[in-house]
Amino acid sequence: MALKVLLADPNEEWISSAKKFLEEQLYKVDVVTNGKDVQLAMYNTKFFAVIMNIEIKDHSGLQVLKFLKTNYPSQRVVLIHKPMTEEEKALSDDIYDEEAYKKLGATEVLELPFEMNALHECLEGHQSLGDMMQSLDKQDGQREEEEVKSEDDNYTKVKIDEFYTSKAVLFDVFIKLGAGRYLKILHAGDTFSKERIDKYKNEKNVDYLYFHVKDRRKYIQYTNFLTQKLIKTKGVGGDKKLSMLKNVSEKFLETAFQEGMKPQVMEQGKQVCENVYNLIEKDESLYKTLREWQDFDPSAYSHSYLTTVFAAAIIKRFEWQSKTTIEATAMACLFHDVGKMQLPKELIEKKKEDYTDEDWEQYKKHPELGAAMFEGNRTVGNSVQQMILQHHEYFDGTGFPHGKRGSKILTLSNIVCCANDFANTIVETGEKPVDALKIFLEKREQMTRYNSLIVECLIKSFVDPAKIIKEHKLPSNSRIMASKKAS
Numbered sequence: 001m002a003l004k005v006l007l008a009d010p011n012e013e014w015i016s017s018a019k020k021f022l023e024e025q026l027y028k029v030d031v032v033t034n035g036k037d038v039q040l041a042m043y044n045t046k047f048f049a050v051i052m053n054i055e056i057k058d059h060s061g062l063q064v065l066k067f068l069k070t071n072y073p074s075q076r077v078v079l080i081h082k083p084m085t086e087e088e089k090a091l092s093d094d095i096y097d098e099e100a101y102k103k104l105g106a107t108e109v110l111e112l113p114f115e116m117n118a119l120h121e122c123l124e125g126h127q128s129l130g131d132m133m134q135s136l137d138k139q140d141g142q143r144e145e146e147e148v149k150s151e152d153d154n155y156t157k158v159k160i161d162e163f164y165t166s167k168a169v170l171f172d173v174f175i176k177l178g179a180g181r182y183l184k185i186l187h188a189g190d191t192f193s194k195e196r197i198d199k200y201k202n203e204k205n206v207d208y209l210y211f212h213v214k215d216r217r218k219y220i221q222y223t224n225f226l227t228q229k230l231i232k233t234k235g236v237g238g239d240k241k242l243s244m245l246k247n248v249s250e251k252f253l254e255t256a257f258q259e260g261m262k263p264q265v266m267e268q269g270k271q272v273c274e275n276v277y278n279l280i281e282k283d284e285s286l287y288k289t290l291r292e293w294q295d296f297d298p299s300a301y302s303h304s305y306l307t308t309v310f311a312a313a314i315i316k317r318f319e320w321q322s323k324t325t326i327e328a329t330a331m332a333c334l335f336h337d338v339g340k341m342q343l344p345k346e347l348i349e350k351k352k353e354d355y356t357d358e359d360w361e362q363y364k365k366h367p368e369l370g371a372a373m374f375e376g377n378r379t380v381g382n383s384v385q386q387m388i389l390q391h392h393e394y395f396d397g398t399g400f401p402h403g404k405r406g407s408k409i410l411t412l413s414n415i416v417c418c419a420n421d422f423a424n425t426i427v428e429t430g431e432k433p434v435d436a437l438k439i440f441l442e443k444r445e446q447m448t449r450y451n452s453l454i455v456e457c458l459i460k461s462f463v464d465p466a467k468i469i470k471e472h473k474l475p476s477n478s479r480i481m482a483s484k485k486a487s
Contacts, residue, residue: 081096126218158219231279263378265378282448290309317457343365370389441459
């Protein structure tokens with residue numbers, strides 16, 4: 001059954017085109033052109049979302065917004081508005097912007113003009129897994145396979161062994177035939193067919209499945225849900241849990257790096273970080289898995305995930321560890337190298353041994369560039385920004401960008417630094433983590449970069465916790481700045 005939305009706008013031409021667009025996205029749409037009809041519609045129907053232009057009359061948009069907040073406090077409201085000019089702000093007693101509208105009850109605020117796809121993304125970002133299932137056009141069995149031609153940039157891929165979906169397929173699934181050519185092997189709403197997937201895997205030697213970029217959030221949401229269940233399930237191996245979490249983490253990062261750190265995207269990131277915490281907290285035999293684990297590749301996303309897992313494992317060995325601390329650090333680890341997006345592509349692709357002095361100076365800017373990208377982002381705490389900024393600051397004062405030393409560096413930042421360097425060692429050597437650890441520890445000069453207790457806790461992440469007497473307090477020459485909210 002399609003999700004119902006209510007469109008309220010005085011512009012009948014716009015409302016007609018918006019209705020047509022949303023119906024093509026499989027929403028059921030009711031339309032009204034004034035505030036009084038919005039209130040009447042609310043009495044009679046339950047809507048997934050109300051999309052309202054603040055300029056509606058009889059009753060005004062502000063009156064309706066207050067009505068909805070009072071009588072339907074859980075109602076999603078997407079408010080459309082035209083930003084005030086500087087002159088209007090100067091002459092007005094009240095300044096209405098995104099923050100003001102959200103205080104009045106708006107869930108999301110869209111500024112005119114905007115593309116219809118922005119509205120679609122806004123609605124999709126608020127769909128729960130149940131909402132997604134409800135909106136599917138479910139079919140018994142599978143429809144015929146269908147060849148399609150489309151730009152390669154419209155698709156994203158996952159390893160065929162790492163593809164997960166519900167009984168009813170959440171989105172169209174493809175295999176790639178060639179440049180710009182794809183075969184749709186499962187349609188959204190089809191009953192999932194493992195046999196059809198296995199046919200391509202075993203008979204056609206297909207390694208990857210593809211789906212539309214616009215469906216990434218659905219994939220992340222469902223895989224996050226599965227990961228959460230898997231982590232709680234006894235009898236499932238730690239390697240399976242780590243692999244599932246790696247899969248969703250990398251697809252989340254791909255989305256964030258390509259679409260930007262939008263609120264809906266970052267909310268999914270918070271769920272990823274919560275899953276990291278739950279895995280570290282609840283899997284008592286994780287140390288065994290970390291010793292043998294080899295499910296990684298040299299991609300930037302895989303590196304960020306490795307850094308995340310080992311930073312969380314280090315924190316777990318300190319008495320002061322907490323859910324908030326681990327989740328905030330996980331978020332910082334996932335995005336620790338985001339500033340590299342601002343650097344020239346040719347610099348990133350260049351081997352570091354070939355860097356000139358000028359190249360190094362430019363490279364050293366990426367922590368500051370990354371921290372700046374989170375400026376004003378309400379979905380993460382200040383501690384995340386600080387960890388991104390300081391992830392190359394070394395305990396001995398030889399790091400960058402500011403050459404901080406000892407207690408001037410946040411302990412969490414130094415943990416990220418250590419985990420980051422250890423992740424590099426794993427990827428560069430191709431060794432199992434426990435063997436890479438020996439190589440890592442042999443770099444005596446590099447060990448001065450980290451507080452010695454952090455290195456000790458990295459070592460202990462490979463040891464049975466039952467054999468360790470927890471006696472560590474916060475290092476006296478370090479300090480922690482953890483966000484009060486789970487960032």
